[in-house]
Amino acid sequence: xxILKTFQIQMNYYGNLNGVYGIKTGFTNGxxxxxxxxxxxxxxxxxxxxxxxxxxNFRTKDSINLIEYTFKHFKQININNLIAEEFNNWKNTNLNxxxxxxxxxxxxxxTYESLKKNTIPIENDLINSLKIEIDCPFTFExxxxxxxxxxxxxxYLENELLDSVNIILKGNINKKNITYYITYFLKxxxxxxxxxx
Numbered sequence: 477x478x479i480l481k482t483f484q485i486q487m488n489y490y491g492n493l494n495g496v497y498g499i500k501t502g503f504t505n506g507x508x509x510x511x512x513x514x515x516x517x518x519x520x521x522x523x524x525x526x527x528x529x530x531x532x533n534f535r536t537k538d539s540i541n542l543i544e545y546t547f548k549h550f551k552q553i554n555i556n557n558l559i560a561e562e563f564n565n566w567k568n569t570n571l572n573x574x575x576x577x578x579x580x581x582x583x584x585x586x587t588y589e590s591l592k593k594n595t596i597p598i599e600n601d602l603i604n605s606l607k608i609e610i611d612c613p614f615t616f617e618x619x620x621x622x623x624x625x626x627x628x629x630x631x632y633l634e635n636e637l638l639d640s641v642n643i644i645l646k647g648n649i650n651k652k653n654i655t656y657y658i659t660y661f662l663k664x665x666x667x668x669x670x671x672x673x
Contacts (some may be wrong), residue, residue, distance in 0.1 A: 491662075493537040493540055498603060499533075509535045515543050520552045520597060532584060549600055555639070556594040559629055563643075570614070578652050585646040590628055598633065607632045612643050618651040630642035 498514035509529040515522055522540045529535035567586070576582050599607065612627025620626075625642040 493543065497500055498544075510537050511535045511540050513543065515547075517547050518552070519551065519595065520547065522546050522597075535591045544614050550597045550599055552595050552602065553598050553603065554595050554607070555631060556591055558606070559588065559591070559631070559641070563610065563629065566610045566612075570612075574612075574614050574616070576615070576616045576618050576620065576649055578621070580648050580652055580656060584616075584626070586626060586650070588643050589641045591641055596638070598629075602633060605634045610643070618649050620645055620649040622646065636649055636658055 493515075494513045495517040496513060497516060500512045502510040502512075504510075509526050509532060511524075511526045513524045513526075515524065522543065524539050524546070526535055526538045527544065529538060571584065571586075574584055578586070591605070595652045609630045610627065610631065611630065616626065623644060624645045626645055628640050629643060630640045631638045
C-alpha cells in the first residue's frame with residue numbers, strides 16, 4: 477500500500493478530508509515525525525507542513541486541523557479583475573483631463589503591465605481592507621514613446637503594499653515640430669480664405 481493511500485485512510489479515520497493529492501512523510505531525531513501535504517479545493521492550492529510531532533496520530537491530526545483552518549479562513553482573490561475594474565473606472569473619470577504639452581495628440585491610450593500573480597489568497601476578515609490606488613499625473617511633456625511608464629497602480633492590504641504595476645502608454649506621441657506648425661497654419665489659413673470667398 478502506497479504512502480498516499482495510507483495517509484488517506486488515516487485522514488478518513490478523523491473525518492473526510494478532500495482535495496489531498498500528495499504527501500511526504502519523514503522522521504529524524506531532531507525533527508521528530510514530519511508530514512508535508514499538498515491539497516487543493518476549488519482554486520485554492522496549499523502545502524501544509526507539520527514538524528516535530530510525537531506520534532503519527534498527532535502528525536495527522538495537526539495536518540487536518542491546519543488544512544481545514546486554511547480552507548475555512550482564506551479565499552483566493554483575483555487581483556487582476558479588481559485592478560481592471562478600478563483602472564477602467566479611473567480612465568472613464570480622468571483620461572480626458574490629461575494633457576500632453578507640445579504633443580501632436582492630446583489624448584492617451586494607456587494600459588498597465590501584467591501582474592506577477594493574478595490571484596492571491598487573502599484571509600476572509602481582511603478582504604474588505606484590500607485597496608487599489610492609481611497614481612498617475614495629469615500633465616506630460618511630448619515626445620512620449622510606446623511603453624513609457626506614466627504612473628503606477630498600487631495594491632494594498634491593511635495599508636501594506638502587496639504589489640505595484642506600471643501604467644504604460646500604448647503607441648507614440650510625437651512632439652510638435654516646425655512641419656506640424658506650418659501644416660497647421662496652412663490648413664487654417666485655407667479654411668479662413670474659403671470662408672471669406
